[in-house]
Amino acid sequence: MEDLAAWLARLTFADLTQDEVTARIIDAVAAWGDAQGWRVYRRAPSVVTLPPPMDRQHSVLDVALARPGAPPVVVEVDHTDRRRTIDKLLAEAGAGRVAVWVRWGPGRLAEPPAPIRMIPLPVTRHQGRYARRTEPERPAPAHSPQAAAAGEVIELPLPDQDVT
Template identity: 75%
Template sequence: MDDLARRLAGLTFAGLTQDEVTGLIIDEVVAWGRARGWRVYRRAPSVVRLPPPMDQQHSVVDVALARPAAPPIVVEVDHTDRRRTVEKLLAEADAGRVAVWVRWGPGRIAEPPAPIHLIALPVDRARGRYSHSTAPARPAPTHSAAPAGAAEVAELPLPEPRRDPL
């Protein structure tokens, strides 16, 4: 999963909505799988059934990747920690699939239980939009070329206090 993690870490975007970021990540996972020649399925059926009254239907995973001579990979992409996602990925792992959780968002990203593979993608959030850049942070600008303490100190005259007549 290291190569997928590197590929996702290389994504650059700015000012996207939550749905746009999730879609971009899913598209990148799909492209990653296709580049390897694997069969790729979006919104593939999960081994987990939906809760009642829809318990005759299966939940879905964001991406499923079928690999020759290797267990399938299932990928869920979320911007928050969801207990239901953890339960679904644990069930997928119990069924013999490699379970991958791509968690993106600002702030701390909690580690899921084994055997779920976590790919954390920290992003910045401003005014309800999300951004991710691979560029290094810029250093603070230099404000003065003169060394500290080299400036002249001048006393300013203090104004006379105002006196109100009684």
């Protein structure tokens, strides 16, 4: 899954909502699968059923990729550390699929248990919007080596000005 990690490492965006970031990442995963020549399924059924009273229905995966001659790859994209996602991916791995969790967000992203493979995507958050850039942060500009000149203190209003 190093190829997928490298593909996603180039992903950039700015000023997106949480839902927009998740959709952008899902689109990128699907595009990667297409570029591999694999069949791509969005919102594919999982082996896990939903909790009661909907236990006759299956949970869904963000992306499933069918590869000829190799186990399918299933991908979940999340910005939070959800136990239900971990359980779903462990069940998928138990069914013979390669389970990948694309985790995005600011701060530290906790590693999931094996055999789940995590691809971390660090982002920044500002006023409820998210951004991701691939170029390094630019350092602050160097300040002038000269000390600031001391200025003369003038009381306001100035003596020759009309304040009305």
